Amino acid sequence: MLRKILITGSSGQLGKSLISELGSDFELLPTDSHPLPITVSGLPIIEMDITNFDQVKQIVTTFAPDIIINSAAYTNVDGSEIDKNAARNVNVEGLENLIKTSSTNAYFVQISTDYVFDGENGPYDENAPTFPISYYGKTKLEAENVMRGSRRRNLILRPNVLYSSSIDDTASFFSWVFTQLSDKQEINVVTDQTSNPTWIPKFAETIHHCVANDVEGIYHYGSENYLSRFDFAIQIAEVFGLDISLIKPITTNELNQTAHRPKHSGMNPGKIQKELCISIYSTEFCLTEIKKIMEQK
Ligand SMILES: NC(=O)c1ccc[n+]([C@@H]2O[C@H](COP(=O)([O-])OP(=O)(O)OC[C@H]3O[C@@H](n4cnc5c(N)ncnc54)[C@H](OP(=O)(O)O)[C@@H]3O)[C@@H](O)[C@H]2O)c1
Numbered sequence: 048m049l050r051k052i053l054i055t056g057s058s059g060q061l062g063k064s065l066i067s068e069l070g071s072d073f074e075l076l077p078t079d080s081h082p083l084p085i086t087v088s089g090l091p092i093i094e095m096d097i098t099n100f101d102q103v104k105q106i107v108t109t110f111a112p113d114i115i116i117n118s119a120a121y122t123n124v125d126g127s128e129i130d131k132n133a134a135r136n137v138n139v140e141g142l143e144n145l146i147k148t149s150s151t152n153a154y155f156v157q158i159s160t161d162y163v164f165d166g167e168n169g170p171y172d173e174n175a176p177t178f179p180i181s182y183y184g185k186t187k188l189e190a191e192n193v194m195r196g197s198r199r200r201n202l203i204l205r206p207n208v209l210y211s212s213s214i215d216d217t218a219s220f221f222s223w224v225f226t227q228l229s230d231k232q233e234i235n236v237v238t239d240q241t242s243n244p245t246w247i248p249k250f251a252e253t254i255h256h257c258v259a260n261d262v263e264g265i266y267h268y269g270s271e272n273y274l275s276r277f278d279f280a281i282q283i284a285e286v287f288g289l290d291i292s293l294i295k296p297i298t299t300n301e302l303n304q305t306a307h308r309p310k311h312s313g314m315n316p317g318k319i320q321k322e323l324c325i326s327i328y329s330t331e332f333c334l335t336e337i338k339k340i341m342e343q344k
Pocket residue numbers: 055056057058059060061062078079080081095096097098117118119120121122137141158159160161187206207208209210218
Protein backbone atom coordinates (compact mmCIF):
# COMPACT_ATOMS: atom_id res chain seq x y z
CA MET A 48 0.00 0.00 0.00
CA LEU A 49 1.31 3.46 -0.94
CA ARG A 50 2.05 5.87 1.89
CA LYS A 51 -0.26 8.90 1.97
CA ILE A 52 1.05 12.46 1.64
CA LEU A 53 -1.01 15.57 2.24
CA ILE A 54 0.59 18.58 0.52
CA THR A 55 -0.39 22.12 1.52
CA GLY A 56 0.15 25.13 -0.76
CA SER A 57 -0.25 22.88 -3.81
CA SER A 58 -1.20 25.74 -6.15
CA GLY A 59 2.14 27.41 -5.42
CA GLN A 60 5.42 27.11 -7.31
CA LEU A 61 6.84 24.34 -5.14
CA GLY A 62 3.51 22.62 -4.45
CA LYS A 63 2.81 22.00 -8.15
CA SER A 64 6.25 20.52 -8.67
CA LEU A 65 5.81 18.24 -5.66
CA ILE A 66 2.61 16.81 -7.14
CA SER A 67 4.39 15.74 -10.33
CA GLU A 68 7.49 14.55 -8.50
CA LEU A 69 5.75 12.43 -5.84
CA GLY A 70 2.64 11.20 -7.67
CA SER A 71 4.01 7.85 -8.82
CA ASP A 72 5.29 6.66 -5.44
CA PHE A 73 2.73 7.97 -2.96
CA GLU A 74 -1.02 8.50 -2.61
CA LEU A 75 -1.30 12.28 -2.71
CA LEU A 76 -3.86 14.75 -1.43
CA PRO A 77 -2.88 18.15 -2.84
CA THR A 78 -4.56 21.08 -1.03
CA ASP A 79 -4.48 24.88 -1.17
CA SER A 80 -6.56 27.80 0.12
CA HIS A 81 -7.05 28.82 -3.53
CA PRO A 82 -7.03 25.55 -5.50
CA LEU A 83 -6.12 25.80 -9.17
CA PRO A 84 -9.17 25.19 -11.39
CA ILE A 85 -7.19 22.52 -13.29
CA THR A 86 -5.70 19.17 -12.39
CA VAL A 87 -1.94 18.97 -11.86
CA SER A 88 -0.45 15.69 -13.12
CA GLY A 89 -4.01 14.36 -13.27
CA LEU A 90 -4.85 15.24 -9.66
CA PRO A 91 -7.33 17.89 -8.53
CA ILE A 92 -6.25 20.27 -5.76
CA ILE A 93 -8.81 20.44 -3.00
CA GLU A 94 -9.62 23.49 -0.91
CA MET A 95 -8.02 23.59 2.51
CA ASP A 96 -7.13 26.83 4.25
CA ILE A 97 -4.60 25.89 6.91
CA THR A 98 -5.77 28.76 9.11
CA ASN A 99 -9.27 27.22 9.27
CA PHE A 100 -9.00 24.72 12.13
CA ASP A 101 -12.34 22.98 11.46
CA GLN A 102 -11.60 22.53 7.75
CA VAL A 103 -8.10 21.24 8.48
CA LYS A 104 -9.43 18.84 11.11
CA GLN A 105 -12.07 17.44 8.78
CA ILE A 106 -9.66 16.90 5.87
CA VAL A 107 -6.69 15.65 7.90
CA THR A 108 -8.86 13.27 9.93
CA THR A 109 -10.56 11.85 6.84
CA PHE A 110 -7.40 11.42 4.73
CA ALA A 111 -5.21 10.34 7.69
CA PRO A 112 -1.87 11.20 6.03
CA ASP A 113 1.31 9.35 6.92
CA ILE A 114 3.26 12.40 5.75
CA ILE A 115 2.41 16.11 5.64
CA ILE A 116 4.49 18.42 3.45
CA ASN A 117 3.77 21.99 4.52
CA SER A 118 4.59 24.10 1.49
CA ALA A 119 1.82 26.65 2.17
CA ALA A 120 3.01 30.03 3.32
CA TYR A 121 2.22 33.71 3.36
CA THR A 122 5.18 34.50 1.10
CA ASN A 123 4.64 38.23 0.54
CA VAL A 124 7.69 39.55 2.41
CA ASP A 125 6.68 43.23 2.31
CA GLY A 126 3.01 42.37 2.91
CA SER A 127 4.06 40.53 6.09
CA GLU A 128 5.31 43.82 7.61
CA ILE A 129 1.98 45.48 6.89
CA ASP A 130 -0.42 42.66 7.82
CA LYS A 131 1.47 40.83 10.54
CA ASN A 132 -1.58 38.87 11.69
CA ALA A 133 -2.17 37.45 8.23
CA ALA A 134 1.47 36.34 7.94
CA ARG A 135 1.58 34.75 11.39
CA ASN A 136 -1.83 33.09 10.98
CA VAL A 137 -0.65 31.20 7.90
CA ASN A 138 3.01 30.63 8.70
CA VAL A 139 2.70 29.70 12.38
CA GLU A 140 -0.91 28.97 13.32
CA GLY A 141 -1.48 27.09 10.05
CA LEU A 142 1.32 24.69 10.97
CA GLU A 143 -0.05 24.38 14.52
CA ASN A 144 -3.44 23.37 13.08
CA LEU A 145 -1.78 20.66 10.98
CA ILE A 146 0.09 19.36 14.03
CA LYS A 147 -2.96 19.42 16.33
CA THR A 148 -5.18 17.57 13.88
CA SER A 149 -2.73 14.90 12.68
CA SER A 150 -1.80 11.55 14.16
CA THR A 151 1.22 11.51 16.46
CA ASN A 152 2.70 9.02 13.97
CA ALA A 153 2.60 11.55 11.10
CA TYR A 154 5.93 12.67 9.65
CA PHE A 155 6.21 16.36 8.69
CA VAL A 156 8.29 18.16 6.10
CA GLN A 157 8.31 21.87 6.91
CA ILE A 158 9.60 24.16 4.17
CA SER A 159 11.53 27.03 5.72
CA THR A 160 13.78 29.72 4.26
CA ASP A 161 17.10 31.59 4.37
CA TYR A 162 15.10 34.55 5.74
CA VAL A 163 15.58 33.04 9.23
CA PHE A 164 19.11 34.55 8.98
CA ASP A 165 20.10 38.23 8.96
CA GLY A 166 22.14 37.98 5.77
CA GLU A 167 25.24 39.61 7.30
CA ASN A 168 27.66 36.75 6.70
CA GLY A 169 26.20 34.00 4.54
CA PRO A 170 26.38 31.44 3.06
CA TYR A 171 24.98 29.72 6.11
CA ASP A 172 25.30 26.17 7.35
CA GLU A 173 22.79 24.48 9.64
CA ASN A 174 24.68 25.46 12.82
CA ALA A 175 24.68 29.20 12.11
CA PRO A 176 22.68 31.28 14.62
CA THR A 177 19.33 32.46 13.29
CA PHE A 178 18.37 36.14 13.45
CA PRO A 179 15.51 37.13 11.12
CA ILE A 180 15.37 40.81 10.09
CA SER A 181 11.87 40.75 8.55
CA TYR A 182 8.52 39.79 10.04
CA TYR A 183 8.17 37.09 7.36
CA GLY A 184 11.49 35.61 8.52
CA LYS A 185 10.35 35.79 12.16
CA THR A 186 7.19 33.83 11.40
CA LYS A 187 9.14 31.19 9.48
CA LEU A 188 11.57 30.82 12.39
CA GLU A 189 8.69 30.60 14.87
CA ALA A 190 7.22 27.85 12.67
CA GLU A 191 10.53 25.96 12.79
CA ASN A 192 10.44 26.17 16.58
CA VAL A 193 6.83 25.00 16.70
CA MET A 194 7.79 22.09 14.44
CA ARG A 195 10.79 21.14 16.57
CA GLY A 196 8.74 21.38 19.76
CA SER A 197 5.96 19.14 18.44
CA ARG A 198 5.65 15.42 19.05
CA ARG A 199 5.98 14.74 15.35
CA ARG A 200 8.93 13.29 13.47
CA ASN A 201 10.03 16.14 11.25
CA LEU A 202 12.36 17.45 8.60
CA ILE A 203 12.96 21.18 8.18
CA LEU A 204 14.34 22.18 4.79
CA ARG A 205 15.72 25.66 4.15
CA PRO A 206 16.03 26.57 0.46
CA ASN A 207 16.59 30.09 -0.90
CA VAL A 208 15.22 32.03 -3.90
CA LEU A 209 12.95 29.38 -5.40
CA TYR A 210 12.39 29.50 -9.16
CA SER A 211 10.34 27.19 -11.33
CA SER A 212 10.52 26.32 -15.02
CA SER A 213 7.23 28.08 -15.73
CA ILE A 214 6.97 31.66 -16.87
CA ASP A 215 3.41 31.63 -15.49
CA ASP A 216 4.69 31.57 -11.89
CA THR A 217 4.68 35.29 -11.22
CA ALA A 218 6.42 34.84 -7.84
CA SER A 219 9.49 33.40 -9.57
CA PHE A 220 12.50 35.68 -10.17
CA PHE A 221 13.34 33.68 -13.30
CA SER A 222 9.85 34.22 -14.73
CA TRP A 223 10.00 37.98 -14.03
CA VAL A 224 13.41 38.45 -15.67
CA PHE A 225 12.57 36.22 -18.65
CA THR A 226 9.21 37.89 -19.29
CA GLN A 227 10.44 41.46 -18.94
CA LEU A 228 13.50 40.95 -21.14
CA SER A 229 11.47 39.05 -23.75
CA ASP A 230 9.12 42.07 -23.83
CA LYS A 231 12.18 44.36 -24.26
CA GLN A 232 11.49 46.02 -20.90
CA GLU A 233 14.32 47.45 -18.79
CA ILE A 234 14.65 45.95 -15.32
CA ASN A 235 16.42 47.22 -12.19
CA VAL A 236 18.13 44.36 -10.37
CA VAL A 237 20.03 44.53 -7.08
CA THR A 238 23.76 43.94 -7.08
CA ASP A 239 24.07 43.59 -3.29
CA GLN A 240 21.87 40.56 -2.50
CA THR A 241 23.71 37.27 -2.81
CA SER A 242 22.21 33.78 -2.76
CA ASN A 243 22.51 30.37 -4.40
CA PRO A 244 19.05 30.10 -6.00
CA THR A 245 17.03 26.89 -5.91
CA TRP A 246 15.61 25.40 -9.11
CA ILE A 247 12.37 23.85 -7.89
CA PRO A 248 12.35 20.51 -9.81
CA LYS A 249 15.72 19.54 -8.29
CA PHE A 250 14.50 20.63 -4.85
CA ALA A 251 11.34 18.54 -5.33
CA GLU A 252 13.57 15.54 -6.20
CA THR A 253 15.48 16.18 -2.98
CA ILE A 254 12.24 16.25 -0.97
CA HIS A 255 11.25 12.96 -2.66
CA HIS A 256 14.54 11.38 -1.56
CA CYS A 257 14.12 12.67 2.01
CA VAL A 258 10.53 11.49 2.32
CA ALA A 259 11.31 8.08 0.86
CA ASN A 260 14.06 7.69 3.45
CA ASP A 261 12.25 9.30 6.43
CA VAL A 262 15.00 11.86 6.84
CA GLU A 263 14.72 14.01 9.97
CA GLY A 264 16.52 17.16 11.13
CA ILE A 265 17.44 20.46 9.46
CA TYR A 266 19.07 20.68 6.05
CA HIS A 267 20.00 23.58 3.78
CA TYR A 268 19.59 23.42 0.03
CA GLY A 269 20.72 25.64 -2.84
CA SER A 270 22.68 25.62 -6.07
CA GLU A 271 26.42 25.15 -6.49
CA ASN A 272 27.38 28.78 -6.98
CA TYR A 273 26.68 31.98 -5.04
CA LEU A 274 25.73 34.99 -7.09
CA SER A 275 23.99 38.37 -6.82
CA ARG A 276 20.48 38.84 -8.16
CA PHE A 277 22.07 41.04 -10.84
CA ASP A 278 24.44 38.27 -11.93
CA PHE A 279 21.57 35.77 -11.83
CA ALA A 280 19.60 38.02 -14.20
CA ILE A 281 22.66 38.30 -16.49
CA GLN A 282 22.95 34.47 -16.58
CA ILE A 283 19.27 34.17 -17.49
CA ALA A 284 19.77 36.64 -20.34
CA GLU A 285 22.90 34.83 -21.54
CA VAL A 286 21.33 31.35 -21.54
CA PHE A 287 18.16 32.53 -23.28
CA GLY A 288 19.85 34.95 -25.70
CA LEU A 289 18.08 38.00 -24.27
CA ASP A 290 19.33 41.59 -24.25
CA ILE A 291 21.72 42.03 -21.31
CA SER A 292 21.80 45.82 -21.72
CA LEU A 293 18.19 45.98 -20.44
CA ILE A 294 19.39 44.84 -16.98
CA LYS A 295 20.28 47.88 -14.87
CA PRO A 296 22.22 47.57 -11.59
CA ILE A 297 20.61 48.99 -8.46
CA THR A 298 21.27 48.71 -4.73
CA THR A 299 18.85 47.32 -2.15
CA ASN A 300 18.62 50.75 -0.46
CA GLU A 301 17.51 52.36 -3.72
CA LEU A 302 14.60 49.90 -3.96
CA ASN A 303 13.12 51.26 -0.72
CA GLN A 304 11.28 48.02 0.09
CA THR A 305 9.11 47.80 3.21
CA ALA A 306 10.88 44.73 4.64
CA HIS A 307 14.63 44.32 5.15
CA ARG A 308 16.23 41.64 2.97
CA PRO A 309 19.20 39.41 3.90
CA LYS A 310 22.04 40.69 1.69
CA HIS A 311 24.85 38.15 2.04
CA SER A 312 22.72 35.04 2.18
CA GLY A 313 22.94 31.62 0.54
CA MET A 314 22.44 28.14 1.93
CA ASN A 315 25.52 25.96 2.23
CA PRO A 316 24.34 22.56 0.91
CA GLY A 317 27.40 20.67 2.25
CA LYS A 318 25.51 18.70 4.90
CA ILE A 319 22.76 17.47 2.57
CA GLN A 320 25.37 16.51 -0.06
CA LYS A 321 27.54 14.64 2.40
CA GLU A 322 24.95 12.94 4.60
CA LEU A 323 22.22 12.21 2.03
CA CYS A 324 24.30 12.04 -1.20
CA ILE A 325 22.11 14.74 -2.76
CA SER A 326 23.50 16.21 -5.98
CA ILE A 327 23.81 19.98 -6.26
CA TYR A 328 23.70 21.72 -9.65
CA SER A 329 25.06 24.97 -11.03
CA THR A 330 22.65 27.78 -11.91
CA GLU A 331 23.83 27.62 -15.51
CA PHE A 332 22.97 23.90 -15.68
CA CYS A 333 19.48 24.54 -14.26
CA LEU A 334 18.78 27.41 -16.66
CA THR A 335 19.94 25.29 -19.60
CA GLU A 336 17.54 22.53 -18.47
CA ILE A 337 14.68 25.07 -18.40
CA LYS A 338 15.60 26.14 -21.92
CA LYS A 339 15.44 22.52 -23.11
CA ILE A 340 12.04 22.07 -21.43
CA MET A 341 10.72 25.23 -23.11
CA GLU A 342 12.04 24.15 -26.52
CA GLN A 343 10.26 20.80 -26.20
CA LYS A 344 6.87 22.51 -25.72
N1 LIG B 1 9.69 31.71 -3.13
C1 LIG B 1 10.90 31.70 -2.60
O1 LIG B 1 11.84 32.30 -3.12
C2 LIG B 1 11.15 30.91 -1.33
C3 LIG B 1 12.46 30.89 -0.81
C4 LIG B 1 12.69 30.13 0.35
C5 LIG B 1 11.67 29.43 0.95
N2 LIG B 1 10.41 29.50 0.43
C6 LIG B 1 9.35 28.72 1.10
O2 LIG B 1 8.99 27.68 0.22
C7 LIG B 1 7.61 27.34 0.37
C8 LIG B 1 6.92 27.36 -0.98
O3 LIG B 1 7.08 28.66 -1.56
P1 LIG B 1 6.54 29.02 -3.02
O4 LIG B 1 7.55 29.87 -3.67
O5 LIG B 1 6.02 27.79 -3.69
O6 LIG B 1 5.35 29.97 -2.58
P2 LIG B 1 3.99 30.28 -3.34
O7 LIG B 1 4.14 30.08 -4.81
O8 LIG B 1 3.56 31.61 -2.82
O9 LIG B 1 3.06 29.12 -2.77
C9 LIG B 1 2.51 29.13 -1.49
C10 LIG B 1 1.10 28.62 -1.61
O10 LIG B 1 0.51 28.61 -0.30
C11 LIG B 1 -0.81 29.06 -0.45
N3 LIG B 1 -1.38 29.56 0.79
C12 LIG B 1 -1.29 30.81 1.32
N4 LIG B 1 -2.03 30.88 2.44
C13 LIG B 1 -2.60 29.66 2.62
C14 LIG B 1 -3.47 29.11 3.59
N5 LIG B 1 -3.94 29.87 4.60
N6 LIG B 1 -3.84 27.82 3.48
C15 LIG B 1 -3.39 27.05 2.46
N7 LIG B 1 -2.59 27.52 1.49
C16 LIG B 1 -2.18 28.81 1.58
C17 LIG B 1 -0.70 30.18 -1.48
O11 LIG B 1 -1.95 30.53 -2.00
P3 LIG B 1 -2.17 32.09 -2.47
O12 LIG B 1 -1.11 32.38 -3.48
O13 LIG B 1 -3.55 32.07 -3.01
O14 LIG B 1 -2.02 32.90 -1.22
C18 LIG B 1 0.22 29.50 -2.49
O15 LIG B 1 -0.52 28.73 -3.41
C19 LIG B 1 7.06 28.35 1.39
O16 LIG B 1 7.04 27.74 2.65
C20 LIG B 1 8.07 29.47 1.40
O17 LIG B 1 8.10 30.13 2.65
C21 LIG B 1 10.13 30.21 -0.69
